[in-house]
Amino acid sequence: xxxxxxxxxxxxxISPVIWASPKIAxxxxxxxxFVRVQIKNETFEPLACYVAxxxxxxxxxxQVKSTSRWISATDKRFxxxxxxxxxxxxEIHPKYKAYQVY
Numbered sequence: 001x002x003x004x005x006x007x008x009x010x011x012x013x014i015s016p017v018i019w020a021s022p023k024i025a026x027x028x029x030x031x032x033x034f035v036r037v038q039i040k041n042e043t044f045e046p047l048a049c050y051v052a053x054x055x056x057x058x059x060x061x062x063q064v065k066s067t068s069r070w071i072s073a074t075d076k077r078f079x080x081x082x083x084x085x086x087x088x089x090x091e092i093h094p095k096y097k098a099y100q101v102y
Contacts, residue, residue: 022047024062024087029070036072037083041065049087049096053078053092061090061101068102 020074024047025040038064041047049060051071059072073082 009094022087022089024049026084026085029084029101031070031072033076034074035080035083036068036070037076037080037085038068039085040067043089045088046086048090048093048099049085052086053082057084059096059099061096061099063086063101066102 022045023042027038027040029036029038037051038048039049039051041062041064044062044064048059049062049068050057050059052058053073054075054081056074060068062068
């Protein structure tokens with residue numbers, strides 16, 4: 001019984017830390033028939049981000065309260081569902097410091 005209580009206590013304490021992710025806003029648009037995406041950092045921490053479409057990744061840093069440039073698809077057959085976006089805190093992923101800053 002004690003083990004179960006400790007297990008539940010550990011899950012309650014650690015769970016919010018594991019699921020904590022930065023607040024971002026993803027905006028989709030269209031230009032000349034090509035779908036494009038833009039990410040906005042809504043936190044007060046720099047972020048490491050990437051946008052992927054059809055196996056091609058664009059990696060970059062996103063500064064505090066800033067917005068990335070528009071990243072467009074390379075084929076008109078792609079739609080917003082073909083994009084994959086990801087962002088996390090830059091201090092957790094220092095290798096992203098080598099990429100372009102927005």
